[in-house]
Amino acid sequence: MTLEIVKPGLATSVQDLGRPGYFHLGIPEGGAMDRFALRAANMLVGNPEDAACLEAVFMGPEIKFTADTTVAVTGGEMPIMVDGEQQQTWTSFAVKAGQTLSFGFLKSGARIYIAVSGGIDTPPDLGSRSTYPIGALGGIEGRAVAAGDVLPIGAGTAASAGRSVPADLRRGPSNPAELRVLPGLYWHRLTEAAQASFFDDTWTVAPEADRMGYRFKGGRPLELVDREPPFGAGSDPSNIVDGCYSYGSIQVPGGTEPIILHRDAVSGGGYFTLGAIISADMDLIGQLQPNTQVKFVRVEMAEALKARAQRKAMLQKLREELM
Amino acid sequence: MKTRYTYGGDEHIYVEIGEEMSLEAFFVALSMSNAVRDANLPGVTEICPANSSFQVRFDPDVTDPEEMMAAIKQLEAFSDQAEKRLSTRIIEIPVFYQDPWTHETLMRFRERHQDPSGTDLDYAARINGYDSVEAFIEAHHSAPWFVSMVGFVAGLPFLYQLVEREKQLQVPKYLRPRTDTPKLTVGYGGCFSCIYSVRGAGGYQMFGITPMPIYDPEQKVSYLKDFMVFFKPGDIVKWKPIDRTEYDRIEQEVENGTYQPRIAEVEFDLEAFNADIAGTNAKLMEALNDA
Known part of the structure; x- marks a missing residue:
């Protein structure tokens, strides 16, 4: 299956847990800024913890799905909608073929992680799908996603909807x-x-x-x-x-x-x-x-x-x- | 030189061989980081040699930071005795000095420069006591350079010139970094030259540009098919000044997949170099010219 980026958000990119091992050549580990949130999103949809997700900052993307699947969004707090119907954060939910995932305004935190059952299956570079724009590695040609991009999704495990991360395991910064x-x-x-x-x-x-x-x-x-x-x-x-x-x-x-x-x-x-x-x-x-x-x-x-x-x-x- | 050990958070040990740049410090950093690699210490995940320092990243869940620090310190005595000798290669890198692309860029960022009235080369020549830009350019390419670090961004080499300390060229970085630098710009900051492997921000002075790619994530460039990064620490570089015609010709050859950089295998021995700098460089050049 695939998902289509209708609107990209501000700087939405494909990220996993990064590509350690090349720092001595000037290539950083990269990967999710909030690794715990990425791991949690993957676990919610039955993926390996290090599967690739979309990391969106400050503003969510709009995404259309071509097949039925399970999705979870973790990290910062941002209203989540499927065809306008509100979904729970840090909780898996079902999306049907043809439906559109969209987001409201950011309420707290800065980055959300969108996991899709099966994981995003763009080609890895140096062992990782993480987008590193300076070195043109990972993601889609090494760049943030753009409107019209079609992202391949791997084979999922038919994870159930309604699985949720307990509130005491959702960590965000205090203020200050x-x-x-x-x-x-x-x-x-x-x-x-x-x-x-x-x-x-x-x-x-x-x-x-x-x-x-x-x-x-x-x-x-x-x-x-x-x-x-x-x-x-x-x-x-x-x-x-x-x-x-x-x-x-x-x-x-x-x-x-x-x-x-x-x-x-x-x-x-x-x-x-x-x-x-x-x-x-x-x-x-x-x-x-x-x-x-x-x-x-x-x-x-x-x-x-x-x-x-x-x-x-x-x-x-x-x-x-x-x- | 006095070796200083410190932690970079709970996952890194940082070892500064000397506060000053020197080939002696580089060789100790390289041999110690090789010794750490050869020791196969449990928990070590990344070893990064730099100009006069190196860094080890490790998993503190596998080895306690104090134990890791002690294990690395133990290797210092061993690497003191290591031969300061390298089997390496010398590579000729063509440079189009005073090219139109870095010129356009440096003019755009003049207000961030120490001397907005001239070019980066005018400034560098003047503060290093050269009568003309041409004489400064000649000093830049007449003696070979040593790759003492790869990093900053993907595949970018830092280069240190193989001349006496008093002949080293020194130029400060821009007052405020630029937000743009053309890809493959030959730059200068402190006592280091560099080649910007990719387009992007940068604070080094801009002297020229090479038509020879040194980083290719798509691995289409003929000599980067095995690995996307060209340089490694210990490589030796000789700049070759070229004009626009030759620049265009090489760029076309790179495009056609027929360009092969001129490279010779060489030995570099630090003691021999210190005993006879001119003689060592002449031998390096002989090997290159025979290639």
């Missing part, structure tokens, strides 16, 4: 959102005052927030420790000799606006990074809208690992509920 940070990398480049103010200040998500990175405004500028520029680094105090960027690492060009590097980020560059968001909180970033208030919370490794274990337990619980 809290993102936990493990200081490290080039943390020593900040003065003590800047190390303190980074965590004390409340930051706001800037309009420049996408799959590559999330920029933040509103906190005090971060002062850097004086130094003689190392050979090859560049003259700005925020420059380093170009190195790798960790997923979730926070760079602050010029010491002014922190940028969290996310799934499609550049693999390296010449700006210092002050540490990284812990792995357990990466999904939350994908659900932040511009203008959301954010507090960065300092943690040590033990707490990062504890949070990671909690996330893993939550995923295990979801599997027990739905598999």
Whole structure:
């Protein structure tokens, strides 16, 4: 079967759990910004957890189906309609051949995941269907979906409608959102005052927030420790000799606006990074809208690992509920 | 050089060999990252060597971060003794300096540049003490370059020139990054040259353009059929200045599937290079010219 994109939304793309293994060549892992939501959507429609879905940001697409199937939408909260009839979020529902799936205005979060039983079956590149526009990989010719695109769907397992993720397993950011940070990398480049103010200040998500990175405004500028520029680094105090960027690492060009590097980020560059968001909180970033208030919370490794274990337990619980 | 170990969140260990760029730091980063690969440490998922540092990504559910850090630190002593020697290749990359496409782009972004009154090459020549753009261009292509990192975006090489420290060209990046750079632009930032593998944002100064693709996700280009990325760390590059006629000819050959880059297999030994830079480069060039 296929589905046809009637309206594409803002930047709707095919995503799965990404293509790890090519970062040393400048090709990022990519994949869903909110991996938990993608896994949940797949489980609801009987897909393997890593099947490809549509990730839509801020605005939903309009999609016409050519065969009967089961669909689920997870992630941010956005009214879901099938031929105008409202459906439940985080819950599987039936769609008949010829029917159209559409969405209302975003109520909370930022990204939704649309899973179709059988999964989106566009050709994989380097082991993944995830769309990476800069490298023209995955999705449809490496780009976001456009009106008129016809996407192939794999063979489904006839998953039943009405399966639902319990409310306590639906995770979204609080307000203000809290993102936990493990200081490290080039943390020593900040003065003590800047190390303190980074965590004390409340930051706001800037309009420049996408799959590559999330920029933040509103906190005090971060002062850097004086130094003689190392050979090859560049003259700005925020420059380093170009190195790798960790997923979730926070760079602050010029010491002014922190940028969290996310799934499609550049693999390296010449700006210092002050540490990284812990792995357990990466999904939350994908659900932040511009203008959301954010507090960065300092943690040590033990707490990062504890949070990671909690996330893993939550995923295990979801599997027990739905598999 | 003093090696510094740090965490990048709970999934990465970042090892800075030296704050400064040097071939010594690059070789330690490369041999240590190779040692991490050969050690087959449980939980390691990605190993990324960079100019003077490297990064290991791992699954902390498989190996505790402290254990992983200790295991990587242990490999430092081993790689100190590793030979700073590489079996690699030298590749001739044709460059059309002062081409119309990067010129059009740099004129569009003049307000983001240190010197809006001239071109990127005018500025780079002046601040490096060259009398003319032509003399600066010659300095850029007269000695070979070493690929010290692949990354930023898909398949983009960072290149470090094989000359004495005092002869290294240094140019700052744009004051604010451009939102556009033509595909295959030959750029410059800090002490590094690069080739923009794809069109997109960029902050490096723009000197010219090569007609030779270095990234092809469709793998249609004849020499990229085996793998879509051309460069790997340790490759050596010699720029060859070309004019518009030759640019057009090569572009047509790439299109026809008949273009073959000039490549020679070579050995690079860091100690031999440090002992005799001119002699080592002459040997590299001899191998290339025989190819």
